[in-house]
Amino acid sequence: MLPIFWHDLGQTADTRCMRIQHALVGLMLCACSGTPTGADGGSADASADVGAEASVDAGTSLLDTCSATVGATVPAFYKTYFRCTDLSVNGSNLVISTKGQPPYKTYYYGPASTNYASFDTSRGNQYSPNPNTIKVQSVTFNVPLTPTAKSNLTITSGLIDGVVGTSSQEYKMGSAGVAINSVIMFNPLAAPGDDIENEKYTFDDYNGHPEMTGNYHYHTTTKGPLQVLSKLGFTTATEPGTATIELYGMMCDGTLVMGCTELSGATPILTGFDAQNGHAHDIIDNNNQTLLTNRYHVHLCPTKWTSNPRKFTPEIQYYTTCN
Ligand SMILES: [Zn+2]
Ligand SMILES: [Zn+2]
Structure with a gap:
């Protein structure tokens, strides 16, 4: 049996690449032609400034050595928690830019990188890496300092179906957020016929993986951002579900x-x-300072909250703009 998985791909005419995943050995092949897609799927999104920077070597920085610039007027929330990202304020927007380089060792940097690690096989032999390698990205979001909630949007269970294209309120495919360790976050959506529950077997031990353009990303909880919080002294435990404070990132x-x-x-x-x-x-x-006012957020805590076991990044975009 050779099921065809369309996750990490859009369903529009821009999609010219498809993966065929062998059900038994997890071997992933990728046949691409025409214009490269810029992300897990869909077309390269100009507004998110997705692209590769050849002048920067991938996989040479860790949390202690990554570079970042932070503007003087950046609000305390972003200044305090985000690392390895460039932050500034432009008018009414926070500008956040990342090269999407995970600041830790992972198999997906490839064996030539100083940040290479072998693939974690301790989770069982259903896990196996995909054939992609991390490349330097250039992703910038202009996030309103005071985002506006969409009017007349109620996020009901009918909207949360895990399938791309079933609602106009979904996050776009590809880069859709930034974790506090600078890793890019994707939405949890799969096109019909695919299932992110299958894709997870290509995750490294930080629950990340790169798509075919080398854009390494998260769809779920991960110890990576929690290691930032550990560095900052907010927690000692860094496994999701066990940390004193758990913040992953921002869409x-x-x-x-x-x-x-x-x-x-x-x-x-x-x-x-x-x-x-x-x-x-x-x-x-934790010092009782209000850092953001009335801010919408999601809580992912599948290991503790069996009545609310959501574990993936949000599917529905609550605020009006994603630029
Ligand atoms: Zn993915
Ligand atoms: Zn809350």
């Missing part, structure tokens, strides 16, 4: 992706979540 529209805790370390109130474990309230740090 392009300003939606935060958090884990089992609020930014203060408090346990969220589980009642009142929408269908993607989202709710809006002030984001208050």
